[in-house]
Amino acid sequence: MSFAIRAANFFSRQPAFPIIVVMLFCVFSLIRLPRDLIHPINHFNTAYAIRTVRSHIENFDIEESIQQRKDVGDLLFRQNDEPLPNPEPPTLPHAEVSHLSRHRNETTIYPSAKILKGNASCFHLSSVRYGDLCIESIVGDYNFTLVDKLHANVRRSDQPKLILSLEEEITQANLGGCPDWNCRILDEITLKYQDADAIVLGAMNWESYTGRSSQQYVVFFGQEAHSSWAIKTSQIPINMTMNFFRNSPVSSPYGYTVKLAPISRRYGKLVNEVHLRKKSKAIAWFVSNCIAESGRNQVISELKKYIDVDIFGFCGNLRCDKGDKCEQRLNTEYHFYASFENTICKDYITEKLWHQGFDFDVVPLVLKRSIVEKYLPPHSFIAADDFNNLAEMAKYLEFLRRNKTAYMKYFEWKKDYAVIYLDGIHHDQLERPWGICQLCRLLWETPRPHYELNKFDEYSC
Known part of the structure; x- marks a missing residue:
């Protein structure tokens, strides 16, 4: 350190010292020049990128973005108006x-x-x-x-x-x-x-x-x-x-x-886990016709002796306005829905099963397997006539409520199949x-x- 101080004192007494300092300053400035020239280019690129993003946002299709941003791995369950997800949506020809x-x-x-x-x-x-x-x-x-x-x-x-x-x-x-x-x-x-x-x-x-x-x-x-x-x-x-x-x-x-082709099959979670955690009740039934030749009212009366059944409408003591808000309770409150028709007839399957039974996170119950089985996905419903009596059926339903793994088996079909409800409104x-x-x-x-x-x-x- 003392040597450096003595050297500095020596050069400072020389007459050419100010000139040397100026020359060194110029050399360092020339060394920095290329870097300074590059800075405006970098700033231009940044500004251009910002303008591009702003332009993209201004022309943004929100619905398209929502679909593109879905991570199929984290996707829970299709709501009523959401399309079935594709992990890699194909480019399909349209005429x-x-x-x-x-x-x-x-x-x-x-x-x-x-x-x-x-x-x-x-x-x-x-x-x-x-x-x-x-x-x-x-x-x-x-x-x-x-x-x-x-x-x-x-x-x-x-x-x-x-x-x-x-x-x-x-x-x-x-x-x-x-x-x-x-x-x-x-x-x-x-x-x-x-x-x-x-x-x-x-x-x-x-x-x-x-x-x-x-x-x-x-x-x-x-x-x-x-x-x-x-x-x-x-x-x-x-x-x-x-x-x-x-x-x-x-x-x-x-x-x-419909049986889905591989390109449309579902991956990831099949049921909304939030819905599953909220479910605390057994069976829901929406009904307005209290006299039905299928005997469904008698079936419900007997079933209620062994398991809770909430009856909405004229035939029960619970009220719920018709529509999506009411039906959404199937997602968050109930494990099963009684998709019981008023008539047992060949091929007679109505919105009670196609819509309320399959458009929500719930397992549908039907009266007779033979009426519905050939038109539905495998292991997607529970039939009353599969059991020796309704007490036995109620015992099995209570088992599914306690055993989430067994309950979830009734949604495995969603990987390979889609159930389509024709509501008569969307042609x-x-x-x-x-x-x-x-x-x-x-x-x-x-x-x-x-x-x-x-x-x-x-x-x-």
Whole structure:
């Protein structure tokens, strides 16, 4: 240290010392120059990045972002309007088609169902409620394939096929699942009987029907279990029924189950764990019809001797406004829902099972396994007739309440299947394999398939 001080004193007495200091300062400045020149470039890049992010935020699609930000590993359970998740959403082809509405100047673009070819084929159906689904098959015992159901031999150059509807609830909107199939639904004020390719009538208006030509389809529509009584009593030559019976070529069920293709299968958690932790009650039942020939009221009365059952509606002492807010209690309070129909009839499965039983984090209970089993995912429900008595059933339900691992087994099906509820409000591609869309498809067949309804008992309860 003393040497450095003596050296500094020596150089400071030299006449050239100030010049040396100035020269050293200039050298160090030149060394820093390239770095200083780089700084503005870095600042520009930062500013550009900020502007880019701001621009992206200003043009941000919130719904798209929410879907993209979902981490499938942490995803809990699909709510009513959320689509089934895909860990790596595929890029799927869409074909734009015009929706033929009763307002001719209005055009809505819908994606058309496509058969995807690759390692494995699947059928692409899109909807607001369930998102994009690639499905392998519809669960059930059918004499058709999805290729049959989802393809129509439409001739674009021809005039639309005309369907006369005598039912107020059957309108052009019901063709929302197949707008590219070139059919129109009109009422009897707009369309004459003899000009229709098909006529749709029901139990309340079949008497107004005046006859048909050999080229027309006459279709009986009715979604209630006993609405088909008119088929037996009438002398009308009916071709087919449009209701819940699955053996009709234009069957119109309340819902259905699909087997998912690998690209649409679910990974991660299948049930909302928050919902599971909150559940403290056994069985819920929403009911307004207190006298049912199925005997469900007697079943509930007996079951209540062994396990708690909360009854909402006119037949119980609990009240809950109809709608999502009330039904959400199934998610957070109850382990089971009594999806008991008012009638035991072949294929008669209503919203009690398709919606309340499967759209919520709850295990549905049914009266008879044989009615529902072939249309539902495996191990997805509990049937009362599987047990020797209701005391035995209640004991098993209490076991599931205590044993979460065993209870969760009833949700394993969600990995490979999707249950679709057709609510009659959203007319989208999920309706394409059923009902009015299938009637439209048949009208384009050449030659047109012949159907004649002779065995009435097969299409009525």
